[in-house]
Amino acid sequence: MSSLVIILLSLAAFFNFAGCVGMLRFPDIYNRLQASTKCATLGTILILTALIVHFGWNSISIKAIFCIVFVLLTSPAAAHAISRGSHRAGFPLWEGSIMDRYRDDFPQKPRE
């Protein structure tokens, strides 16, 4: 196992851990989405890149390329769906937030 694989795996572990700590510590659903989705996606893609670097041209690395494309396509779509659904359902922002541009287009109905 080369040192490049070790460096990629260490970066991936750091990003995964930072994302999970951010999801644990941030005060709001939207802040939690921002931290966790970006960091976990980058961590998973770095792990799969380490797989490609380690195995070369192999059946495992072809499946890793498929998996990278799939995660890059679907993870932002899922995060957008969650944030849009929770904003339209009326879950409030953190009280320290200073701006909500989405409310101008779609007024937030209060939760019953």
Next chain:
Amino acid sequence: MEVFLILLLLCCFLCLYRVGAGPTPPDRTVAIDILGILMVGFCAILSLYTGKDLYMNVAISWALLSFIGTTALAKYLEGRTFDE
């Protein structure tokens, strides 16, 4: 090599804490989504460790099922029905 598996398990336990103690339903949905993505990385590290082809099949199908489940939960949060 086992260090990365242990770190990913620690991340999974942090996500499980957020699933259990999240004050609102979207928090739990985000935690379940991130748990699926962490499992994809876990299967990839297992495939790197053993050199077997099998775990990548598990990772691809897990990513697909996690995306479908998260989208269904988001539509449920918005208050719409599934055939809309």
